[in-house]
Amino acid sequence: xxxxxxxxxxxxxxxxxxxxxxxxxxxxxxxxxxxxxxxxxxxxxxxxxxxxxxxxxxxxxxxxxxxxxxxxxxxxxxxxxxxxxxxxxxxxxxxxxxxxxxxxxxxxxxxxxxxxxxxxxxxxxxxxxxxxxxxxxxxxxxxxxxxxxxxxxxxxxxxxxxxxxxxxxxxxxxxxxxxxxxxxxxxxxxxxxxxxxxxxxxxxxxxxxxxxxxxxxxxxxxxxxxxxxxxxxxxxxxxxxxxxxxxxxxxxxxxxxxxxxxxxxxxxxxxxxxxxxxxxxxxxxxxxxxxxxxxxxxxxxxxxxxxxxxxxxxxxxxxxxxxxxxxxxxxxxxxxxxxxxxxxxxxxxxxxxxxxxxxxxxxxxxxxxxxx
Amino acid sequence: xxxxxxxxxxxxxxxxxxxxxxxxxxxxxxxxxxxxxxxxxxxxxxxxxxxxxxxxxxxxxxxxxxxxxxxxxxxxxxxxxxxxxxxxxxxxxxxxxxxxxxxxxxxxxxxxxxxxxxxxxxxxxxxxxxxxxxxxxxxxxxxxxxxxxxxxxxxxxxx
Ligand code: SF4
Ligand code: SF4
Numbered sequence: 001x002x003x004x005x006x007x008x009x010x011x012x013x014x015x016x017x018x019x020x021x022x023x024x025x026x027x028x029x030x031x032x033x034x035x036x037x038x039x040x041x042x043x044x045x046x047x048x049x050x051x052x053x054x055x056x057x058x059x060x061x062x063x064x065x066x067x068x069x070x071x072x073x074x075x076x077x078x079x080x081x082x083x084x085x086x087x088x089x090x091x092x093x094x095x096x097x098x099x100x101x102x103x104x105x106x107x108x109x110x111x112x113x114x115x116x117x118x119x120x121x122x123x124x125x126x127x128x129x130x131x132x133x134x135x136x137x138x139x140x141x142x143x144x145x146x147x148x149x150x151x152x153x154x155x156x157x158x159x160x161x162x163x164x165x166x167x168x169x170x171x172x173x174x175x176x177x178x179x180x181x182x183x184x185x186x187x188x189x190x191x192x193x194x195x196x197x198x199x200x201x202x203x204x205x206x207x208x209x210x211x212x213x214x215x216x217x218x219x220x221x222x223x224x225x226x227x228x229x230x231x232x233x234x235x236x237x238x239x240x241x242x243x244x245x246x247x248x249x250x251x252x253x254x255x256x257x258x259x260x261x262x263x264x265x266x267x268x269x270x271x272x273x274x275x276x277x278x279x280x281x282x283x284x285x286x287x288x289x290x291x292x293x294x295x296x297x298x299x300x301x302x303x304x305x306x307x308x309x310x311x312x313x314x315x316x317x318x319x320x321x322x323x324x325x326x327x328x329x330x331x332x333x334x335x336x337x338x339x340x341x342x343x344x345x346x347x348x349x350x351x352x353x354x355x356x357x358x359x360x361x362x363x364x365x366x367x368x369x370x371x372x
Numbered sequence: 373x374x375x376x377x378x379x380x381x382x383x384x385x386x387x388x389x390x391x392x393x394x395x396x397x398x399x400x401x402x403x404x405x406x407x408x409x410x411x412x413x414x415x416x417x418x419x420x421x422x423x424x425x426x427x428x429x430x431x432x433x434x435x436x437x438x439x440x441x442x443x444x445x446x447x448x449x450x451x452x453x454x455x456x457x458x459x460x461x462x463x464x465x466x467x468x469x470x471x472x473x474x475x476x477x478x479x480x481x482x483x484x485x486x487x488x489x490x491x492x493x494x495x496x497x498x499x500x501x502x503x504x505x506x507x508x509x510x511x512x513x514x515x516x517x518x519x520x521x522x523x524x525x526x527x528x529x530x531x
Contacts, residue, residue: 065452068487132397139408153424153501159487167488171424195396200386296493 013041020049024127024357027367031344031356038353043345047338051371058331063089063163063298066331070318071157073335074369076119077312079105079112082161084318087242088307089163092300092320099244100288101165106243107178107281108148108160110274114185115144116312117267117274120364124264125196127361128205133196140188143181150177163298165291178282182275189271197268206261210359212347213258220343224314224336225270226363229263231256236310248280260355263362299326313337313364337369421503426486429456429479430502431519438527439520441498443474447490455483456490474520481507482515496530 018024018031025031028049034042054073058066063085070081083105090097118141125133145155151171152160160167196202212222217230227234235252237245253269255262300322308317314336321330340363347363348356400406412419421427433439443460461475491499499519509515 061452064450064489065487068452068485068489142408149425150422151424153422153426153488154486157486159485167492168424191396195393198389199393200389203389 012036018356020046024360025367026123026360026365029341029365029367029370033353033356035353040348040351040353040356043348043356045341045344047341047371049371050368052368054372055331055333059327059329062326063300063328066328067162068157068159070333071159072368073333073372074311074313074316074337074366075156076116076366077112077316078156078158079108079160080309080311081316082159083109083243084307084309084311084316086161086163087309088305088318088320089298089300091307092303092305092322093163093298095164095292095294097165097292098288098290099286101290101292102244103281103285104166104170104290105161106245106248107278107285109243110277111144111147111178113274113312114271115141117271118144120267120312121192121196124361124364125202127357128202130196130199130202133192136192136195140185143184147174147177147181150174162291162294164294165289169290170285175282175285178278182279182282185271186275189268193268197264203261205355205358206259206264206362208259208261209355210260210347210351210362211258212343214256216343216346217258220346221339222314222343223339224311225253225266226263226340226343227314228253229255229266229362230258234315236308236315240308242307242309244281245277248277250277260358260362267364297326299324300328308334311336313366313369314340333372335369335372337365337367341365341370421505423503425501425503425505426488427502427504428481428507429484429490429499429519431477431498432500433521433524434527437521437524439474439498439524440496440527440530441474441477441494441520442496442526442530443472443477444495447494447499450489450493452487452489453483453485455480455485473526477519478516479519480516482512 013034013036015032015034018033020028020030030046030049032044032046033040052072054069058069061069066085067082070085071078073081118137122134122137122141125131125137148158149155151174152158152167212226212230214231216222217227217232222230222232223234231254233252233254236242238252250273253266253273255266300320302322302324305320305322306317308315310316315334316336317334319332319334320328323329344359344363348359351359431439431441443458445458445460448456448458457478458474459476459478460472462470463473465471488501491501507515
């Protein structure tokens, strides 16, 4: 041990821990940094501080019960995680869910995406030293959460979808409130740009910092807005549409710069695209049941099933191996943040340690999703 | 010379971007009625939660101290966390037949994840969520609750 330290000193590299309790790692993530002066030479992420063994727990839960655990992965895209499991089970059973369910699910997913990107914007601003963003972002996110609360009853940990449909129907006020929110948020979003996007300090800190090439993005499996900031077209909503995404008109946001600012821009434009999707659907929710007829005990036929969806931070996949029982034999989750984190070393190498904070903010990782 | 001009325009642009940002914050500074902060402990009396809000699981009783729970135990099976424990007993009916009835419906709030599976799967709609959200207590044991009230019986007409 002592020799190691001496050796490091000879090379003039030293090791410091960032985290596990560090505000800019957004949770209990420990990054072991080796630094030369203030240049980051190597990053070693240590995961597992919030590991709960969710995949193992799922082996003893029925398919309805699994849903509530997927909320607790990436809690900011709880809706979309729920949908992945539901779609996987529905595809395995070959059930067709009612159109109404598909519409509501797609709207809810996009609301969730907006809420998630709002919170990301809050913390991005805060990591770069702008606390005002944090308050403004949370103020607007509250409006989405209120919509959730009215229809579902919970705000963050939603458990709204069940295999075959939804827990309960939407609230009669849902459409009215969503429209009101969209109108409000369209007006507010330019304010976000005025406050932070155009800000000279923010631009200086983000432009040309933390470059991730398209090749690296593909090699490391960086998906979601972070991958699309490097020009990697990976939007599952476009490439393998589920829900009613094949019926709506929206753009996949792609930026080719690959730096922190590009990743920032992707998310800012994605919020606008999400609003566009919601606007196309909100008036056309068909009448019908909010759930398909399901047996109380779901048994998947023997086999392997995989379903992927576009969560707020990238591609979220659920792999179920069933032996024909009411519990899955094995359930594997492909979480976007874990792959995105693996690229951190490639992105932040030879950058300043202060830029590491900006890069981390632009990758937008949620730690419970990394550790599961 | 050109470098110097670029340098100056850079400064002007930078300062202007800061001014634009300050305009946003200034707007809210001078219009404090747009502030949306809730004064939480002070507004407790007026605070109304949405009626679907998942506060905690309760078992509604009517005026005659009757509930709808038959003691079937389906909620216990469906709960993913072992939050619920249903203890049933055998009661003697008037015609001499034995029948299962609820003795205790134990609900451990500290272990509940508010997934709503119990409420949804109960065949006789005996459970529902209350809008209570202030759950803090001084002792962990106080989180273990018995949902059926003392001396309560099954509602007429519920099987
Ligand atoms: S609450 Fe409902 S599900 Fe639970 S034991 Fe009573 S009747 Fe059965
Ligand atoms: S809400 Fe979920 S966790 Fe809580 S008691 Fe009901 S089934 Fe169990």
